[in-house]
Amino acid sequence: MADGATQKTVTLLVDGKEISLPVMSGSVGPDVIDIRKLYAQTGMFTYDPGFTSTASCSSTITYIDGDKGELLYRGYPIDQLAEKSHYLEVCYLLLYGDLPTAAQLEDFENRVTRHTMLHEQILNFFRGFRRDAHPMAVVCGVVGALSAFYHDSTDITDPWHREVASLRMIAKLPTICAWAYKYSIGQPFVYPRNDLDYATNFLHMCFATPCENYIVDPIFTRAMDRIFTLHADHEQNASTSTVRLAGSSEANPFACIAAGVACLWGPAHGGANEACLRMLREIGTVDRIPEYIDKAKDKNDPFRLMGFGHRVYKNFDPRAKVMKESADEVLGLLGVENNPTLQVAKELEKIALEDPYFIERKLYPNVDFYSGIILDAMGFPTSMFTAIFALSRTVGWIAQWKEMIEDPEGKIGRPRQLFVGAPQRDYIDVEKR
Ligand code: CMC
Numbered sequence: 001m002a003d004g005a006t007q008k009t010v011t012l013l014v015d016g017k018e019i020s021l022p023v024m025s026g027s028v029g030p031d032v033i034d035i036r037k038l039y040a041q042t043g044m045f046t047y048d049p050g051f052t053s054t055a056s057c058s059s060t061i062t063y064i065d066g067d068k069g070e071l072l073y074r075g076y077p078i079d080q081l082a083e084k085s086h087y088l089e090v091c092y093l094l095l096y097g098d099l100p101t102a103a104q105l106e107d108f109e110n111r112v113t114r115h116t117m118l119h120e121q122i123l124n125f126f127r128g129f130r131r132d133a134h135p136m137a138v139v140c141g142v143v144g145a146l147s148a149f150y151h152d153s154t155d156i157t158d159p160w161h162r163e164v165a166s167l168r169m170i171a172k173l174p175t176i177c178a179w180a181y182k183y184s185i186g187q188p189f190v191y192p193r194n195d196l197d198y199a200t201n202f203l204h205m206c207f208a209t210p211c212e213n214y215i216v217d218p219i220f221t222r223a224m225d226r227i228f229t230l231h232a233d234h235e236q237n238a239s240t241s242t243v244r245l246a247g248s249s250e251a252n253p254f255a256c257i258a259a260g261v262a263c264l265w266g267p268a269h270g271g272a273n274e275a276c277l278r279m280l281r282e283i284g285t286v287d288r289i290p291e292y293i294d295k296a297k298d299k300n301d302p303f304r305l306m307g308f309g310h311r312v313y314k315n316f317d318p319r320a321k322v323m324k325e326s327a328d329e330v331l332g333l334l335g336v337e338n339n340p341t342l343q344v345a346k347e348l349e350k351i352a353l354e355d356p357y358f359i360e361r362k363l364y365p366n367v368d369f370y371s372g373i374i375l376d377a378m379g380f381p382t383s384m385f386t387a388i389f390a391l392s393r394t395v396g397w398i399a400q401w402k403e404m405i406e407d408p409e410g411k412i413g414r415p416r417q418l419f420v421g422a423p424q425r426d427y428i429d430v431e432k433r
Helices: 038-042 078-084 087-096 102-113 122-127 135-149 159-185 198-207 218-230 238-248 253-264 272-283 286-297 318-333 340-354 356-360 368-378 382-406
Strands: 009-014 017-024 062-065 070-073
Touching: 017 038, 070 078, 070 087, 070 318, 078 218, 078 318, 087 102, 087 198, 087 218, 087 382, 102 159, 122 135, 122 159, 135 159, 135 253, 135 382, 159 198, 159 253, 159 382, 198 218, 218 318, 218 368, 218 382, 238 253, 238 382, 253 382, 272 286, 272 340, 272 368, 272 382, 286 340, 318 340, 318 368, 340 356, 340 368, 368 382
Parallel strands: none
Antiparallel strands: 009 017, 062 070
16 A cells, blocks of 8 residues: 555444455455454454455465466466476576576576485385375375475474475475386386486486486477476465465475375366366267266266366466467377377367356366376376376475465464354263263
């Protein structure tokens, strides 16, 4: 609010008494009503399960305009970053607020690259899992376990500890995910190669073996890097809010990111990419699409079109647009543009976008609709899709976690409730029940 300007307020009438609540404005986006004193003034809480109308924090990192289909990282549109930037530069942007100079970028890349190896003892930790464990179970467990291996970066009150923990996680997540994959297929772990860029190194750790030379196709590197960039952050989504909530209790950073991984796993969130590809394969052929559209519209059937709809986007998800182009590019260059799954996806998208059910509810394809097709073409099994999402999102979680820790207004997250259970009653001895 400028000097001399009047504070914008809203007035609430409670039992005939007027309560004035301040309104806060951001740099863009809707104003928010500051209800922090509401309980003290009225004895009432607000009720908003699912946080559909609640801003849980203020943030400078990522902005989404769901009606326009706009996604900005630190002000930069996602399509420009996907086209012109690359993942580690985007990581720098998300963490530090501005695009780096060439020298800053080189320094950052060196700092991340120094941390790509895992403590050798972590190998034993991997080996404790069943071979058929889902990679997300392994990633969640290993990320949480990092706090047992890197004690020297768990003091959240020390900015240097926070910085080192951040770099460690950004650097080690590709190694953890690649090793979860290698373990599941019974192949030896491939150690990181610091002469390779971030995306190439990840692909190398996933697909190389010690017995022969493996050169990563630059088309795959570009597609992988784009997938990382498009998933890097997405403001206060479920997993990010989980990380913030876990962090608000001053838990160590590795534990907080493990909490984010666990939340991401669900099919309504990051698990949708795996569920989407399974659905596209189940549909199988274009002629079966109407049957699945009908199922999605039937309120007595729990089936939903995976990769469709979003809490915030009520217009095309801008990430899905870039992802669709990338799918065309990768499959075209592999010479498999007639891939039946891609054909089903394109036709399904077309039919759904013309259907009044989807039009009325503003249900558009989201980021997960096309990402699975690209990852599948690259040779990843579906069980790895969400793990790759977790790898990509780690930087966003960390940037949001750091912002929360450094916020002077920070408080432990502690929502209240509308209690609808039994009021106080006296204990009855078991023989009298
Ligand atoms: N298929 C069919 N109907 C749908 C779908 C869908 N995918 N998504 C929403 N609807 C309907 C829903 O039944 C409801 O209809 P009605 O008003 O008649 O009851 C209406 O649209 C609004 O849905 P909602 O459940 O109130 O919306 P929400 O904001 O709570 O849920 C969502 C958002 C993403 C969980 C949901 O759209 C969904 O389950 N989509 C499929 C899963 C998916 O693709 N998730 C990935 C999201 S993007 C990546 C990420 O966040 O990780």
